[in-house]
Amino acid sequence: MNERSAPTLADVAQHAGVSTATVSRCLNSPERVLPETRQRVIQAVEQLGYTPNFGGWALASNRTNTVGAIIPTMENAIFARGLQAFQEALAAAGVTLLVASTGYDPDREAEQIKALVGRGADGLLLIGTARPQATYDFLRQRSVPYVIAWSHRANDGNCYAGFDNRNAARALAERVIGYGHRAIAMIAGETQGNDRAADRVAGVRDAVTAAGMDAGATSVVEAPYSLEEGGDAFAALMRRNNPPSAVICGNDVLAVGAMTKAREIGLSIPRDVSIVGFDDIDLALVVQPQLTTVHVPHRRMGEAAARLLLQLRDGHPNVESTILETHIVERGSLIRYARQHREAV
Amino acid sequence: MNERSAPTLADVAQHAGVSTATVSRCLNSPERVLPETRQRVIQAVEQLGYTPNFGGWALASNRTNTVGAIIPTMENAIFARGLQAFQEALAAAGVTLLVASTGYDPDREAEQIKALVGRGADGLLLIGTARPQATYDFLRQRSVPYVIAWSHRANDGNCYAGFDNRNAARALAERVIGYGHRAIAMIAGETQGNDRAADRVAGVRDAVTAAGMDAGATSVVEAPYSLEEGGDAFAALMRRNNPPSAVICGNDVLAVGAMTKAREIGLSIPRDVSIVGFDDIDLALVVQPQLTTVHVPHRRMGEAAARLLLQLRDGHPNVESTILETHIVERGSLIRYARQHREAV
DNA sequence: CTGAAAGCGCTTACAG
DNA sequence: CTGAAAGCGCTTACAG
Secondary structure, three states: OOOOOOOOHHHHHHHHOOOHHHHHHHHHOHHHOOHHHHHHHHHHHHHHOOOOOHHHHHHHHOOOOEEEEEEOOOOOHHHHHHHHHHHHHHHHOOOEEEEEEOOOOHHHHHHHHHHHHHOOOOOEEEEOOOOOHHHHHHHHHOOOOEEEEOOOOOOOOOOEEEOOHHHHHHHHHHHHHHOOOOOEEEEEEOOOOOHHHHHHHHHHHHHHHHOOOOHHHOEEEEEOOOHHHHHHHHHHHHOOOOOOOEEEEOOHHHHHHHHHHHHHOOOOOOOOOEEEOOEOOOHHHHOOOOOEEEEOOHHHHHHHHHHHHHHHHOOOOOOOOEEOOOEEEOOOOOOOOOOOOOOOO | OOOOOOOOHHHHHHHHOOOHHHHHHHHHOHHHOOHHHHHHHHHHHHHHOOOOOHHHHHHHHOOOOEEEEEEOOOOOHHHHHHHHHHHHHHHHOOOEEEEEEOOOOHHHHHHHHHHHHHOOOOOEEEEOOOOOHHHHHHHHHOOOOEEEEOOOOOOOOOOEEEOOHHHHHHHHHHHHHHOOOOOEEEEEOOOOOOHHHHHHHHHHHHHHHHOOOOHHHOEEEEOOOOHHHHHHHHHHHHOOOOOOOEEEEOOHHHHHHHHHHHHHOOOOOOOOOEEEOOEOOOHHHHOOOOOEEEEOOHHHHHHHHHHHHHHHHOOOOOOOOEEOOOEEEOOOOOOOOOOOOOOOO
């Protein structure tokens, strides 16, 4: 050991007058070492300021104590919240987190999955189910454990920490219909490569059909998740001959974008049109009126994902998916259909 | 190579009929290998589905192509945005990102810094300057390059990708004062261990003093960064005998919390009281009226931080800090002081 | 341009 | 309980 480079296990061993094997044991399974020996080793470790070399450790043990998360973008508050909870739970277990993002691009997802696996991730957090079979094959072939968050499919062999987007959206649409709305439109997230967005559309369609309404009359427009796109889609919807009396949005960002646009074009929410969202993020609480939406327990989802992923990594025998409950939070943006609503022709 | 474990460099070498050194060169500096040889090796790599073992690579090369970011929390949109841009810039350079969070706790920061360095981070992104000297010593001793974002100090030997919080806050307060407000209060973030929050308070005090106003008359209350805390602080402020005609908030979350609370307690913004924030996040655009605030280029800050950190890591000779410009965005929440403002006694 | 071989810093059966 | 030694999968002078 010269002063240029960090002290190694061998330096500690020499300093303590023991073998490297003993130092290694002291660090990894201290109970297998005599207290006096342990004492000496610990002292040497502290005196030298030793910390294990990561590469050496990873190579010899074939583990990294690192897991990866690959999400669409941290700029959407739902992923930021879920990821924050996920990270905290991992840190508590001494595991560190690698983060990559896809921008909702499936090619970039495949690429980032390879990058994180190549970087030695012991496990992976993925969002949703929509990805090429080749990606699943890759994961299986490399036997990298993974947990899928935000979604749920029964008995397909994957491990989920998610919720049922379709049922949740259906319940929301039923609530809207139950309030007398018949002219309903939906501003959905882009469904291409996004099973959550697609499931929410399907759920709304379920409700419309179950209510005996004409599914064709319920128009669904898709928009990228942003305030501006939500606003534009809303404006276009309201310019039609048959404007809706209620607009169901694929998430809160779209819904709040719609509400902001409504003010701009002189429409009053909920008098002229009701609006509902999905997620229950901060945005929903600060708009006027506040937004009726589906509450998703993002933090609990992140925690559950961490728990499941660590179990999978540790070879736990049967790891069960965690399905989280969502519920509707009613606020001012949704009211019963009445004459006050701008006539839907 | 058996079917259980991943193929190694040696497997590829044997398959291609070359030495492991040649395979290694093919992967790392292909120009140093004859095209025909390269061809054979690449073919073998593909046939075997070879990817380098991370531990072996890290150990031999003493690098990980990984950098770490340690931030207060991803749940604050400013960090989520900055981190997202940081990650994208890193990914473009083939570098992966480790993320840890501190919850604004200095002890947890020190701990996470050690964890990420121990996990082989080639460099670190840190937020702000407020941390024990011991932490700086540790970083220097381990010669881990780091960049500090969100702040700036001239010539202290650190590399910054930040902005001048004090000047920005001063300019904001000057604007408020220029609008005739004399009864000004500030809802600041907690300044303990947060130099950005402390600098913003100092900037507001600078402006108050420069305007010849009584600094003592400008009350500053501190609150953790949350909508609710901002609201509570605002309510307490307005309950006083001398309520302010303008409230300067340490960030947009506090400001929007204050605005939401104002509605609850029957105060009209900006008629009864003006409110301004700091950051310019989405929240500022969706409240009614929209929030006057200081625009901070979070994405550009994240990109700059990535660029600087990679230069530092690559031993670039003189890496200069990047100081970003901020500017005030005037919206409806701030108006000129007038009789309409609730009398400040 | 290519190869033989040493070495990076750990862990872990295997003996004793 | 402890140690000698092999081995993990790479990179990189050093020769040729």
